[in-house]
Amino acid sequence: MKNWTIPIVLIVVCFAAYLVARHHRRANLSSGSQPGQLAPEFSLKDLRGQTINLVDYRGKVLLLNFWATWCEPCRQEIPEFIQLQNTNPNLQIVGISLDDSEEPVHTFYNQFKMNYPVAVGDAGLARRYGGILGLPVTFLIDCDGRVSVRHIGEVQIPEVTEEITSLLKSGSCLPR
Amino acid sequence: MGVTSVSAQATMRVPKDGDLHPASASDVPLGQLIQPEELAAGLRSAKSPKPLLFQIGFRVLYVQAHIPGSEYVAAGSSPTGAQQLRERVEKLPRDKAIVLYCGCCPWSHCPNVQPAYELLHGMGFTNVKVLFIAHDFGTDWVNKGYPVEAGQ
Numbered sequence: 001m002k003n004w005t006i007p008i009v010l011i012v013v014c015f016a017a018y019l020v021a022r023h024h025r026r027a028n029l030s031s032g033s034q035p036g037q038l039a040p041e042f043s044l045k046d047l048r049g050q051t052i053n054l055v056d057y058r059g060k061v062l063l064l065n066f067w068a069t070w071c072e073p074c075r076q077e078i079p080e081f082i083q084l085q086n087t088n089p090n091l092q093i094v095g096i097s098l099d100d101s102e103e104p105v106h107t108f109y110n111q112f113k114m115n116y117p118v119a120v121g122d123a124g125l126a127r128r129y130g131g132i133l134g135l136p137v138t139f140l141i142d143c144d145g146r147v148s149v150r151h152i153g154e155v156q157i158p159e160v161t162e163e164i165t166s167l168l169k170s171g172s173c174l175p176r
Numbered sequence: 177m178g179v180t181s182v183s184a185q186a187t188m189r190v191p192k193d194g195d196l197h198p199a200s201a202s203d204v205p206l207g208q209l210i211q212p213e214e215l216a217a218g219l220r221s222a223k224s225p226k227p228l229l230f231q232i233g234f235r236v237l238y239v240q241a242h243i244p245g246s247e248y249v250a251a252g253s254s255p256t257g258a259q260q261l262r263e264r265v266e267k268l269p270r271d272k273a274i275v276l277y278c279g280c281c282p283w284s285h286c287p288n289v290q291p292a293y294e295l296l297h298g299m300g301f302t303n304v305k306v307l308f309i310a311h312d313f314g315t316d317w318v319n320k321g322y323p324v325e326a327g328q
Contacts, residue, residue, distance in 0.1 A: 068234060068280070070251055070253050070254065070287055070288075071280060071281055071285075071287075072281065072285040072287060073281055073282070073285050098234055098236040098237070099234070100234060100235045100236075100250055100251070100256075121236065122236060122239075123235075123236045123239035123240050126236055126240055127240060131240055131241070131314060131318075132236065132237070132240070133237060133240060133241060133279070133312055133313045133314025133315075133318055134237075134279060134280060134281060134311065134312020134313055134314050134315065135234075135280055135281055135312070152311075152312070152314075152315070153281075153282065153311070153312075
């Protein structure tokens, strides 16, 4: 009987290690930037050469949109974001394109007359935001820099407008 | 691996004026789709011959997570993607088992899989399947616990 004990224990330990490793790998892709957490800081040059520092937007509600030029749901919501940016002085929208190259992003930016900063992101930034494993993904970040909502897929503008209004009423938002 | 026909509930999409990508995944014949669970089972099975897997979405997605063994080809809707895919497969036997997948966006909005499928079909490939990803790669593959790896 004792001869079987060690192999069985080894098998159980190995299986447990496998489950932990598998969970850990998945967790690395799916956790992060959960509501209530401080949004991961980053500093990127936008298409116009200006630096985007996330921390500079404290005091405003930040809508952070991961998108790509060829992504149809992204193309649907961007005109709505342009309008939101026009009508909400205490809202700042920032676009992070995940296109493979910058060239089509410039074309799109000019064609759509985008009125908010856009930069091209990479996998490192995507991972820090919990993994961007589909597009679009949109975060609403409150005036204290904490993630409030993570929208996966095309947003519903009335819903987002309501969320922005609610965030502007709370926290340490700058007076209009 | 054996890839059998499946059915899928794919939403019909009506192209709009000014739409730069009128091709949609919904245009891929239903008989050419493979469901995630079926592909995952085939990949796990030691007995099944493995198909060539091409990710035809975007590089940032591929670097974060992709199906083990799959190769990245640029977005199927882009001229670069079409050229890279053509060059990659042109010397292969036309009965080679190939699975295309993207997962960039909800199925009915994916602009990439239909042009890539059409390209291979037009080149005479007879054993091409397209992975049906209803929502996105994260929701329908990664979060289901199917195998993934990261890297270039």
